[in-house]
Amino acid sequence: MRSPPIRGNSIPAFSSISPGSVRERAQAESGARPHGDEAQRSLIYGNLGDTITGRDDDFGSTADRDVDQVFYFFERAGLCANERICDYDVVNTFLGEEARTFWLYFSRYAQRRQAVGYARYGNWTERLAKGEVSRSLFGLI
Numbered sequence: 001m002r003s004p005p006i007r008g009n010s011i012p013a014f015s016s017i018s019p020g021s022v023r024e025r026a027q028a029e030s031g032a033r034p035h036g037d038e039a040q041r042s043l044i045y046g047n048l049g050d051t052i053t054g055r056d057d058d059f060g061s062t063a064d065r066d067v068d069q070v071f072y073f074f075e076r077a078g079l080c081a082n083e084r085i086c087d088y089d090v091v092n093t094f095l096g097e098e099a100r101t102f103w104l105y106f107s108r109y110a111q112r113r114q115a116v117g118y119a120r121y122g123n124w125t126e127r128l129a130k131g132e133v134s135r136s137l138f139g140l141i
Helices: 019-030 038-053 062-082 088-115 123-130
Strands: none
Touching: 038 062, 038 088, 062 088, 062 123, 088 123
8 A cells, every 4th residue: 555645844644553453563574472481571670671771880971860869769669659658549549650660670770779689679669569568547447
């Protein structure tokens, strides 16, 4: 099927191609499953996170400091929810997906930090990402 010629500043319409059909075709051609293997997904995201932070134990780069700031934020959010200062369901609604995605990218960074002496680095971020935070008592009263 040939595209119509482009005239002037007009762009041909691609209304017959949906994003879903393109994605499905790419998955069929590559043999990939829609959601993939969880371990493979973690490995890929972890490699991307390692690339950003440098895969070293220096932890002094600008990227490392930026990642530390995001960890600090999620650590406080997870601790706040666990201590029932914040409602876990609210925290999870607003930050849960971001925490889970961040943990996929930077869990290996946290492991490297733990290995060089920061024993509990990323603990609350991991718990928040995995839903291992205490729930509020409000629903039980």
